[in-house]
Amino acid sequence: MSPSPLAFDIAHMFAGGLVLVSFMMLYQDRLLPLINVLSLHSLLLALSVAWQAHIQDKPDLYVTAVIALGFKSIVIPMALRRMVVRMELHREVEVAVGTGMTMLLGIGLVALSMDLMLRVTAGANALVREDVALALSVVLLGLLMMVTRRNAISQVIGFMSIENGLILGGAGARGMPLVVEISVAFSVLVAFIVIGIFLFRIRERFDTVDLQALDRFRGEHR
Amino acid sequence: MGITSALAAQFGQMLLVLALAPALTGLTRKMKARLQRRIGPPIFQPYRDLRRLFNKDVVLADNSSWLFRVAPYLIFAATWVAAALVPTFQTGLLFSWAGDLIAIVALLGAARFVQAVAALDTGTSFGGIGASREIMIAALAEPAMIMVVFTVALVAGSTQLSTIAAFMADTGGLRVSLAMALVALIIVALAENARIPVDNPSTHLEVTMVHEAMVLEYSGRHLAMIELAASLKLLLYISIIACIFFPFGLITDGAGLSAHAISLAAYLLKVTAASLLLATLETVIAKMRVFRVPNLLGVALMLGLLGTLLLFVSGGM
Numbered sequence: 001m002s003p004s005p006l007a008f009d010i011a012h013m014f015a016g017g018l019v020l021v022s023f024m025m026l027y028q029d030r031l032l033p034l035i036n037v038l039s040l041h042s043l044l045l046a047l048s049v050a051w052q053a054h055i056q057d058k059p060d061l062y063v064t065a066v067i068a069l070g071f072k073s074i075v076i077p078m079a080l081r082r083m084v085v086r087m088e089l090h091r092e093v094e095v096a097v098g099t100g101m102t103m104l105l106g107i108g109l110v111a112l113s114m115d116l117m118l119r120v121t122a123g124a125n126a127l128v129r130e131d132v133a134l135a136l137s138v139v140l141l142g143l144l145m146m147v148t149r150r151n152a153i154s155q156v157i158g159f160m161s162i163e164n165g166l167i168l169g170g171a172g173a174r175g176m177p178l179v180v181e182i183s184v185a186f187s188v189l190v191a192f193i194v195i196g197i198f199l200f201r202i203r204e205r206f207d208t209v210d211l212q213a214l215d216r217f218r219g220e221h222r
Numbered sequence: 223m224g225i226t227s228a229l230a231a232q233f234g235q236m237l238l239v240l241a242l243a244p245a246l247t248g249l250t251r252k253m254k255a256r257l258q259r260r261i262g263p264p265i266f267q268p269y270r271d272l273r274r275l276f277n278k279d280v281v282l283a284d285n286s287s288w289l290f291r292v293a294p295y296l297i298f299a300a301t302w303v304a305a306a307l308v309p310t311f312q313t314g315l316l317f318s319w320a321g322d323l324i325a326i327v328a329l330l331g332a333a334r335f336v337q338a339v340a341a342l343d344t345g346t347s348f349g350g351i352g353a354s355r356e357i358m359i360a361a362l363a364e365p366a367m368i369m370v371v372f373t374v375a376l377v378a379g380s381t382q383l384s385t386i387a388a389f390m391a392d393t394g395g396l397r398v399s400l401a402m403a404l405v406a407l408i409i410v411a412l413a414e415n416a417r418i419p420v421d422n423p424s425t426h427l428e429v430t431m432v433h434e435a436m437v438l439e440y441s442g443r444h445l446a447m448i449e450l451a452a453s454l455k456l457l458l459y460i461s462i463i464a465c466i467f468f469p470f471g472l473i474t475d476g477a478g479l480s481a482h483a484i485s486l487a488a489y490l491l492k493v494t495a496a497s498l499l500l501a502t503l504e505t506v507i508a509k510m511r512v513f514r515v516p517n518l519l520g521v522a523l524m525l526g527l528l529g530t531l532l533l534f535v536s537g538g539m
């Protein structure tokens with residue numbers, strides 16, 4: 001099955017937009033706007049998956065899209081926002097590693113994933129190739145986000161974006177089975193709740209959600 | 223088509239941009255003033271300013287060298303030649319085969335270099351501040367511009383503006399890379415033309431100015447040349463954006479009189495729309511701190527790079 005050029009262009013637009021929004025996440029250093037960016041990220045994922053469902057003619061992917069839209073674009077950002085407001089973190093500006101450096105690293109990771117994926121999937125159909133390559137970039141950018149941030153909430157957001165990248169890849173390749181999909185969605189939700197409780201515990205104990213406090217507590221450097 | 227009429231079309235276009243440039247500046251100022259509920263100067267005020275400046279005497283600093291005196295003409299010449307290479311309402315003009323987008327970037331870079339050197343020439347502290355800030359901005363804006371050029375060139379298969387415009391006019395479809403290139407180009411254009419998030423064109427507050435600090439020592443006809451070159455540069459960027467991303471209404475040579483009229487009207491419409499958008503943008507956003515500017519330009523650079531990278535993916539089909 002070879003997709004029509006327009007269908008390919010639209011899929012490419014959504015997936016490329018997702019990579020772009022990942023970069024916006026890396027760039028954004030305040031928490032509340034960051035949560036909005038996560039919401040946008042998930043919205044784009046939902047659109048992208050819905051489009052894949054349309055062109056691959058797989059109705060079960062619509063369910064994935066709805067889950068992405070409902071949970072990750074609305075419920076989780078709302079919960080995160082409440083958490084930030086309750087912990088009075090919304091005025092904090094995070095000291096990231098340095099935007100320029102992070103951006104360059106991100107570009108490097110995107111280049112790496114394209115180079116790798118275009119080689120590995122040389123025989124596959126164009127739609128799958130671009131989807132998998134871009135999905136790997138989203139995953140790597142999410143990992144980069146988790147590495148460069150010190151605040152626990154931005155790490156959670158990085159984690160969510162990694163998950164978005166995985167779903168993008170899964171939807172493009174062959175479509176995950178629905179059971180797997182739903183269980184992944186719920187495990188993310190459970191992980192989110194656990195992380196939420198964990199966050200409050202960290203805060204109770206150390207009066208901060210800056211994870212360097214943990215390093216100090218464990219007696220690692222400084 | 224004979225060489226005479228080709229030359230006539232080329233010179234006609236060059237004179238058109240020259241005549242139109244101050245009006246564009248005036249129009250943008252007027253719209254900005256109206257958006258801020260001021261009456262604002264009339265649209266043709268820049269022409270009057272230029273005439274007044276040309277009639278005034280030049281005051282030169284005692285310690286300025288020959289470079290200070292020739293710089294305004296060099297800046298103006300380089301900008302005008304660059305403007306001659308950009309198709310405004312007609313593509314495939316005679317000179318457009320002499321240089322492509324990279325040549326345009328190089329010409330503008332040369333003009334900027336001359337301006338920075340001239341600003342350093344008098345040895346005043348403002349000139350120094352202006353020059354160093356301008357070079358800092360340029361060092362990031364130029365690579366971003368080159369990345370945009372690469373993105374567009376990879377899509378269209380050419381760096382020649384006429385060819386790009388022809389390609390863009392007949393291929394439809396959505397391309398995320400081009401959208402990124404457009405945003406990057408707009409950021410670069412704002413930075414290069416010293417517009418609001420990067421520099422305020424209407425301020426004389428010393429801590430914030432960039433472009434104005436460099437031309438502070440100029441007066442009379444020298445200042446007029448620099449002002450005209452600045453207006454021309456704004457029109458040039460708007461024309462580049464219009465010709466790459468909105469190439470409707472462009473004609474090739476050999477078109478009839480009515481086609482000329484339509485394409486000219488389309489061009490004027492595009493410039494007016496761009497001017498309105500620019501005025502709106504300048505009204506709704508605040509100027510950035512100088513040290514935040516590299517972040518903004520970094521975004522442009524990143525968008526350019528990302529656009530190029532994404533093209534390799536779609537190139538796989």
